[in-house]
Amino acid sequence: MNFALILFLLLVVSFVAWLADRWRFRPARQRATQAALEAFDEQAAPQLGATAGEEGLRAERQRIRENMMRQPWWLEYTAGLFPVILVVFVVRSFVAEPFKIPSGSMMPTLLNGDLILVNKFVYGIRLPIVHTKVVPVSLPERGDVMVFRYPLDPSIDYIKRVIGLPGDEVVYARRRLQINGEEVPLAPAGEFFDAESLSFSPQYLESLGETRHKILTNLDKTSSITPQSFTRHREKCTYNSDGLRCTVPEGHYFVMGDNRENSLDSRYWGFVPEANIVGKAFFIWMNFGDIKRIGTFQ
Secondary structure, three states: OOHHHHHHHHHHHHHHHHHHHHHHHHHHHHHHHHHHHHHHHHHOHHHHHHHHHHHHHHHHHHHHHHHHHOOOHHHHOOHHHHHHHHHHHHHHHHHEEEEEOOOOOOOOOOOOOOEEEEEOOOOOEEOOOOOOEEEOOOOOOOOOEEEEEOOOOOOOEEEEEEEEOOOOEEEEEOOEEEEOOEEOOEEEEEEEEEOOOOEEEEEEEEEEOOEEEEEEOOOOOOOOOOOOOOOOOHHHEEEOOOEEEEEOOOOEEEEEOOEHHHOOOHHHHOOEEHHHEEEEEEEEEEOOOOHHHOEEOO
C-alpha cells in the first residue's frame, strides 16, 4: 500500500470539497440562514419574545443559525478535514515521517518494534510521490542511520547504516570492515542479550568517522557472502571466500545493518541510489514493549 499516494488523493479530494464549500455551499447556507432568521423575526419572534424575553429570542436565533450553517455530513468528512489532512501531508512529506522497525537487522541500535522518526529534509527536500529532489540540503555521512526505498523493490522501505560514500572502496573480509584501505576500529563492548531469542551475542563498539555505535558480530566465524540480484553496478564488487571488495559508484551509497550476520544489505544486493533516499532516522518515539527506549540514538 502506497500511503503517500493515498494521503495525496485524500488531500486533493478534501481540497476540492473545501473550495466548493467556500465558494458555493457556504454562501448558499448563509443566504438560507438569513432568510430563516428574517422569517423568524417576522412570524415567531413577537410571540416568543412575550414569553421568553430577549434572552430567549437570542438563544433561539443562535440555534437557528447553527442548524442552518452546519455542514452536511459529506462536507464534514471532506472539506472539514482538509486543514488536518494538509498539515499531516506537509509534515509527513517534508519534515518527519514515522516508521516501525520490522526486524532485528539493526540490533543493538534499533530493536524489532521500535517506532522511529525519520528526518525528511536533512538530505534535501523531495516532492512526494515522484521523490524528485527540489531543494538540496546536505548529503548522507558515513555512520548515518538512513531510511531508503529498497533498490530491488522501491515499494519497500529499508533502514541501514551508511558505510561507504560515493567513490569509497569498501572491503568486508573475515568480518572486519575496511574503508579506503583503513580498518574501521572495533572495541569489545561485552555481550548483547536478545530478549526475543533469549540469547547472548558478542557486541563491539565501532567508529565510523565521528559516529561511534555498537554492532553485533562474531569475529571468530567465516564471512563468506553469496550475492543476490543487483539492480546495477554488479561489476563494482568482487567476491571471494573471505568476503567482498566494492567501489561505491557516484551517486550511490553502501549500507549495512548493525546486526552484521543477520542483515540483508549492500553486501548482498548492491548499492543505494541517491534517488532512493527517504531520510535520516534520529529518534525512537515509542516501543510499546519497553518505553525506556524512547529517545535519540546513534
